[in-house]
Structure formats: C-alpha cells, structure tokens
Amino acid sequence: MSDxxxxxLSPEETSTSLSPAHAAELETLLERIRTDFDVEFEPLHVDxxxxxxxxxxxxSAHLDKLLQxxxxxxxxxxxxxxxxxxxxxxxxxxxxxxxxxxxxSLLELGAGCGALSLVAARYGFARVVLSDVxxxxxxxxxxxxxxxxxxxxxEVTHVxxxxxxxxxxxxxxxDIIAASEILYLDDxxxxxxxxxxxxxxxxxxxxxxxxxxxxxxxxxxxxxxTFKITEGRIGVxxxxxxxxxxxxxxxxxxxxxP
Numbered sequence: 001m002s003d004x005x006x007x008x009l010s011p012e013e014t015s016t017s018l019s020p021a022h023a024a025e026l027e028t029l030l031e032r033i034r035t036d037f038d039v040e041f042e043p044l045h046v047d048x049x050x051x052x053x054x055x056x057x058x059x060s061a062h063l064d065k066l067l068q069x070x071x072x073x074x075x076x077x078x079x080x081x082x083x084x085x086x087x088x089x090x091x092x093x094x095x096x097x098x099x100x101x102x103x104x105s106l107l108e109l110g111a112g113c114g115a116l117s118l119v120a121a122r123y124g125f126a127r128v129v130l131s132d133v134x135x136x137x138x139x140x141x142x143x144x145x146x147x148x149x150x151x152x153x154x155e156v157t158h159v160x161x162x163x164x165x166x167x168x169x170x171x172x173x174x175d176i177i178a179a180s181e182i183l184y185l186d187d188x189x190x191x192x193x194x195x196x197x198x199x200x201x202x203x204x205x206x207x208x209x210x211x212x213x214x215x216x217x218x219x220x221x222x223x224x225x226t227f228k229i230t231e232g233r234i235g236v237x238x239x240x241x242x243x244x245x246x247x248x249x250x251x252x253x254x255x256x257x258p
Contacts, residue, residue, distance in 0.1 A: 017149060026146040033139055041147055044115075046090060051118050052147045054140050056083050082112035082137035087238050088180040091250050092209035093119030095234070096176065099205065101125045104175035107199065109161060109192070110182035114141035114154075120178070121153050129174070131159035161188065161195040173201030180209040183216040193223050196255060206255040211248055220253055227255040 018026065033039055038058040043050040059080075093116040096106070102124035108117045109131055117130040130141055135158075142156040159167070177196055183189065196206045210216060212233070220229055232252045237245055 018146065018151070022146050022151040025151070026143060029139055029143045029146070033136075033143065036136070044085070046094070046119055047122070049122075051115075052144070053085065053113060053115065053118070054143050054147070055085075056080075059083070080136070082132060082134050083140065085113065085115055086181045087236065087248060088209040088211060088250050089115040090119055091234055091236055092116055092178055092180050092207055092252065095209075095252065096120045096178065096207070097123040099176065101176070105129075105172070105201070106176045106178060107131065107159075107170070107174040109159065109177065109179040109195075111141055112137050114144050114156070116178060116180050117141075117154055118144060118148055118150065121150055125176075128154045129159075129170075130154050130156045133158060133160050162191040166198045170199050173199050173204065175201050175204045177204070177206040178209075179207070181211065181214070183208060183210050183219050184214060186216070186218065189216070189219045189222050192219070193226055193255075196223075197226055200255075200257070202257075204256075208253040208255075210251050210253075212251050213248075215251055223253070223255050228258045230254040230256070 030039070033054070037056045038061075039054050039056055041052040042055045044053050089112075097120070101120070103126045105127040106117070106120055106125045107129045108114070108120075111117060111130045111132050114130045117128050121128050130145070132138055132141065138156055138158060145151055145154045145156055157169070177200055179192075182192070200206055206227075208219070220231070223229055230253075232254070234250045234252060236248055236250065238248060
C-alpha cells in the first residue's frame with residue numbers, strides 16, 4: 001500500500017483529545033506504518049480506563065513476505081516479537097504503582113509497542129522514557145502514546161543497552177528501570193546488567209518480568225555479582241486467541257544496589 005492510499009485518521013483514532021500537533025504527528029505515523037502493515041487500534045481494558053493499542057491485522061501475510069525474502073535468520077531477532085502484547089507488560093506496569101511512583105522517573109527497556117509504559121504512566125511518574133532498538137517498534141509505540149493522549153508525558157526513543165558508557169541524555173539516571181520479556185536473548189544479559197549499573201539513580205530499583213515458563217536463571221546469577229536481588233512471583237489469569245482461560249506465573253526480579 002502506498003502512502004497516497006493510506007486513509008486519514010478515523011473518528012475512533014482521534015476520539016482522545018489531541019493537540020493539533022499531536023494529531024498531525026499521529027496521522028503521519030499511521031501513514032508510514034500502513035505502508036508495511038494493516039493496522040487498527042483495539043481497546044485493552046486495564047484498570048478503570050481502556051487503552052487503545054495498535055494491532056497488526058495482516059501478521060500472517062507479513063511473515064510470509066519475510067519468508068519469501070529469506071529475511072528470517074534468527075527467529076528471536078528477526079521475527080516481529082515487538083508487535084506482540086505480552087501479558088507480562090501489564091503485570092509489571094500495574095505492579096509499579098506499589099513503589100510510590102509519584103514524582104519518580106521510569107525507563108522502559110525493550111518496550112516493543114509500549115504497553116508497560118502506557119499502563120505505568122497513569123500512576124504519577126514525573127518522567128517516563130519508553131525505549132527500544134527496533135525502529136518499527138518505536139513507531140508503533142509512539143502511535144500508541146499519541147493515541148492515548150500521552151504525547152507530552154511519555155518520551156519514545158532509541159536506546160541500545162549494548163552501547164558503551166553512560167547515555168548523556170540520562171545524566172541523572174532513573175529511579176526505576178523496567179523491562180518485560182526482554183531476557184530471552186542470552187547475549188544481552190551482561191550488557192543489561194552493565195547498563196542498569198550505569199543508569200540506575202541512587203536508591204533506584206530495576207524490575208525484570210518474565211513468564212516462568214521462559215525463565216532465565218542465568219541473568220539473575222550475573223546480576224547478583226553487582227546488585228542485591230529479590231525475586232517475587234505473580235500469578236495471573238488470561239485468555240488465549242480462542243478465548244480459553246490460561247493461568248500464567250511470572251517471575252519479577254528486582255535489582256537494587258547493596
């Protein structure tokens with residue numbers, strides 16, 4: 001689909017009160033996104049107010065194109081896992097409200113479409129930075145942020161945890177660093193620990209949420225060399241694509257300086 005054929009924003013896509021600048025930015029983003037994907041905003045009910053999150057309608061066709069181009073060499077890196085709404089993002093996003101978020105700063109790593117930050121932003125953080133390394137993910141995340149009227153509250157930016165040194169954009173560090181389902185790549189474990197060590201503010205905490213079925217104890221062992229580690233578990237009920245109830249157990253690793 002070419003840009004010239006992309007539809008304008010529907011009434012549903014502009015129902016949240018947006019400034020003219022944010023409405024224009026959202027329309028431009030959707031035009032760009034729709035050159036690759038057939039997408040629609042869908043409601044997700046979290047707490048009292050639903051969120052609107054961009055959903056890919058033609059994922060099967062997109063995967064077929066990747067296969068035809070022989071673009072999938074490593075499924076964990078080449079498949080658009082960032083587009084999936086991982087339940088752990090909602091689990092961790094809601095958990096953060098118990099850690100006195102008012103006036104604090106939050107950095108989400110490997111945010112994908114940004115569900116964790118969308119949830120957590122409701123709880124009074126003074127600064128929320130949503131980050132990923134995948135440009136398509138950042139476009140989806142920014143569209144979600146704008147659609148939910150959070151364009152002035154959540155920053156969306158590229159962050160590569162493997163880059164050396166302290167990021168000058170984050171000189172003050174963050175009170176909370178959070179990530180959901182980011183530990184599936186073993187080669188990121190050491191860079192993640194080093195990144196958190198460089199960017200966690202004094203007295204801060206880092207949270208990593210992982211489905212126990214995909215647990216990565218290796219990360220905890222590496223992190224324990226630098227941080228005090230606390231692990232908790234949260235059980236939740238969810239439904240699969242067929243509406244069948246599922247029970248999931250999530251591990252929450254909390255990193256603090258000793």
